[in-house]
Amino acid sequence: MADAFPQRIVCLTEEPTEVLYALGEQxxxxxxSGxxxxxxxxxxxxxxxxxxTSAKIGEILKxxxxxxxGFSDIQADIARELVKAGIEVWISNHRSVDGILAYIRRLGAMVGAHEKAEVYARRAEQHITDIRVAAAQLPHRPKVYFEEWDEPIITGIRWVAELVQIAGGEDCFPELAREPLAKQRILANGDEVVRRAPDIILGSWxxxxxxxxxxxxxxxxxxxPAVRDGELHEIKSPIILQPGPAALFDGLDAIHRIIVAWAGRPG
Incomplete structure (x- = not known):
């Protein structure tokens, strides 16, 4: 019996590639994506x-x-060109930790790997729980400012803010994290960051x-305080700015390590 599920998939972003490899469906x-x-x-x-934001439409069609x-409104033009060419396209638009978990399950179901996707999603959920429990033991929760871009200054997206919370911190701009588009998270200048006085600054440009x-x-x-104490740290963009498994495992771990080290500082 022929496989009823997609046989030839093009992934316009990294997270579907990572999920499909993790499920053994590569x-x-x-x-x-390049x-x-x-x-x-x-x-x-x-x-x-x-x-x-761009794709080799001709190469994809070949x-x-x-x-x-694909992912998000930013790839809408690519999706439109492919749909016009008769290609089936799925553009996900999840922006939260729960959304990432649902994405893993949904993608698994789309390729006939529901059970494997469920196991993988539960593994991610358990990892999140483990980090949350460990974070609850910390003596203090630092205020954390996450910067996604520098010129203009753009604050962190929702899943990043949620991971900061899980890891033991308090996101400095929770009201902006709810905004799905980067242009809605632009700060006019750095004065508000100064006013909110983060203990840790995380950057992933x-x-x-x-x-x-x-x-x-x-x-x-x-x-x-973060500048005064030298608490400025890079989180590599592939493990935090992609709304996929990397953020739930390596990205979360990286943030948690930084927070644990901050909590263990003398004084």
Whole structure:
């Protein structure tokens, strides 16, 4: 009996690639995003046919996909071109930890791997629970400012703020984290960060290296506890800015380690 599920999938972002490899369904993938780094073998095994806001439509069509998977309104133009060409497209738009877990389950079901996806999602849920329990033992919860971009200054998206909370911190801009679009999370200047006085600054500038020395010399920022104490840390963008498994495992772990180290500082 022929497989009734998609056989030739193009992944326009990293998270479907990571999930399908984790489920042992990587044979279905025929093309990936050029930004894919997880798992490393995907870059060696699969042709790269897209960036994030652009894609090689002609190359994708040559692959004859029966499903293309992307993420968010930012890929709407790519999706429209593929739909016009007769390709089936799924654009997910999840922005929360629960959304990531649901995404794993939904994608698993779409490729006939519901049971494997359920096991994987429960493993992620257990990891989240373990970190939450460990964080509850910390003597203090630091205020954490997460910066997604520097010019203009963009604060962290919802799943990042939720992971900060799970890891033992308090996100400095919870009201902005609820905004799904980056343009809605732009700060006019850094004054409000100074006023909210974070204990820890986490930076993940999408696509480029975080420069703590540049952040530290922003006007007035010398008064911020995180700057005063040297608590400026980079979280690599592939493990935190993709709404997929990496954020729930490696991203969460990285934030938790930083918070634990802060909590253990003398004085």
């Amino acid at each position: 044979q279905r993938i025929v093309g990936i 930004f894919t780094v997880r798992p490393p073998r995907a870059r060696r095994e699969k042709p790269k046919v897209s960036a994030f 692959l004859e996909p029966d499903l293309v998977i 999408c696509g480029k290296r975080f420069r703590p020395e540049k952040v530290a010399v922003r006007p007035g920022w010398e008064a911020i």
